[in-house]
Amino acid sequence: MIPGAFEYHSPTSLDEALSLLKQHSGDAKILAGGQSLIPAMRFRLAVPSTLIDINGLNDLRYVEERGDHLAIGAMTLESSLEDAAVVRQSYPLLHDTALVIADPLVRNMATVGGNIAHADPANDHPATMLAYNATVVAKGPNGERTIAIDDFFTGLFENALTEDEILTEIRVPKPGAGSGGAYTKFERKVGDYAISAAAVQLKLEGNTIAEARIGLTNVSAVPMRAPGAESALVGKSADAGTIEAAGQAAAAECDPSPDLRGSVDYKRDITRVMVKRSIDKAVARAKGGN
Amino acid sequence: MSEHEVTVTINGEKITKKVEARTLLVHFIREDLALTGTHIGCDTTSCGACTVIVRGKPVKSCTMFAVQADGADIETIEGLAAGGELHPLQEGFWEKHGLQCGYCTQGMIMSAKGFLAENPNPTEDEIRHGISGNLCRCTGYNKIVEAIQYAAEKLQAAEGGE
Structure with missing residues (x-):
């Protein structure tokens, strides 16, 4: 399958990329890792007339703690996220996620910024970043702005970026003492989209859950949090009854579509189980386990 | 255009x-x-x-x-084959029967070459994780894992011998 013809640009600076984007406003697509865009172009689901390849912007590739957050450059490869010591040590939810995104070959090309900007509810980072309460940084002709992750996903494949903006960084708040997180994904095989997956980030005070955020993958048209499941946890003791109630709340509030991966009822029940497993693991990690 | x-x-x-x-x-x-x-x-x-x-x-x-x-x-x-001599990965697939129809083989080998460069002494689990982006419809993968183990050992031995 051959993609439609397009004009290709490979800027060497962010400013050059932004000016190209402005110049071709409306019909240009940013090419990051291309692991979603190029398949879509082969199927002619996407037929952009101009591609602006930002793989030359190597200064957008970094993963480091800065002040109160982990800063991830938009062009950071998924494989570098998987290998980053800081992620493995301090951001277990993010590390879990990095290990199960697509497959190792795709992760050698795919980028964190692309995964988020694509705004595909079947992608894994949206749920994880919702659970982390991350912030997205975007740059446009009028400078830089930050967008709360809760405001970022506006529709299926739609995000809050304007046509002349480029996502440049993702900021993940540093988890405080007593925090734990986990991502659990159920997939038919490596590389397939999730049947369902759950990202959980919580904070314990003693055995009481003081804070919790939960993001769900591929069970809604827009990447979603599970507010009912979150409120089933907050203020409660981290015991089996509480965790089951949260799983059931998530199963009820998600909105999956039936497809070759299963029926609605099946996906709801898998969601219940994924949420419970993620909470179990997050609680264990908050208590210092793995 | x-x-x-x-x-x-x-x-x-x-x-x-x-x-x-x-x-x-x-x-x-x-x-x-x-x-x-x-x-x-x-x-x-x-x-x-x-x-x-x-x-x-x-x-x-x-x-x-x-x-x-x-x-x-x-x-x-x-x-891969230098001077007509098979690369240890190619030899491993030959010796351990790591292929049947052979269609996926070169992809398996290039994936394995890539991750062995970073992790020359992988566990069986790490090999399975490393080739998880490559599909094989014939072998059931076990022989492919053995082929890569064979190559890893041979490459390690060659490294040690130098």
């Missing part, structure tokens, strides 16, 4: 060609460079039959444009 001059170093040989921007790297390798050892399997970024090593990392050449490889070092299966 936008045409671009692309220069790649493929298996050590530097080549410059004009390509249309939409030319996928796998088509460039197979059709423009006539290196047909790299296969097209699924055309949907699923199977890994088109795996080649670009800038040191194994990637799916069906999910990258040739123009993106401008200036890159590329390794394909054709570059």
Whole structure:
């Protein structure tokens, strides 16, 4: 399958990329890792007339703690996220996620910024970043702005970026003492989209859950949090009854579509189980386990 | 239509060609460079039959444009056997019966070459994780894992012997 013809640009600076984007406003697509865009172009689901390849912007590739957050450059490869010591040590939810995104070959090309900007509810980072309460940084002709992750996903494949903006960084708040997180994904095989997956980030005070955020993958048209499941946890003791109630709340509030991966009822029940497993693991990690 | 001059170093040989921007790297390798050892399997970024090593990392050449490889070092299966002698990975697949129909084999080998460069002494689990982007419909994978273990040991021994 051959993609439609397009004009290709490979800027060497962010400013050059932004000016190209402005110049071709409306019909240009940013090419990051291309692991979603190029398949879509082969199927002619996407037929952009101009591609602006930002793989030359190597200064957008970094993963480091800065002040109160982990800063991830938009062009950071998924494989570098998987290998980053800081992620493995301090951001277990993010590390879990990095290990199960697509497959190792795709992760050698795919980028964190692309995964988020694509705004595909079947992608894994949206749920994880919702659970982390991350912030997205975007740059446009009028400078830089930050967008709360809760405001970022506006529709299926739609995000809050304007046509002349480029996502440049993702900021993940540093988890405080007593925090734990986990991502659990159920997939038919490596590389397939999730049947369902759950990202959980919580904070314990003693055995009481003081804070919790939960993001769900591929069970809604827009990447979603599970507010009912979150409120089933907050203020409660981290015991089996509480965790089951949260799983059931998530199963009820998600909105999956039936497809070759299963029926609605099946996906709801898998969601219940994924949420419970993620909470179990997050609680264990908050208590210092793995 | 936008045409671009692309220069790649493929298996050590530097080549410059004009390509249309939409030319996928796998088509460039197979059709423009006539290196047909790299296969097209699924055309949907699923199977890994088109795996080649670009800038040191194994990637799916069906999910990258040739123009993106401008200036890159590329390794394909054709570059593996040195002076007519099989690479330890090729020998491993031969000795351990790591293939049946053979369609996925070069992708498996290029993936394995990529991750063995970073982790020369992998556990069985790490090998399975490493080839999880490559599909095989014949072997059930066990023989492929054994083939890669064989190659890892042989490469390690060669390293130690130097």
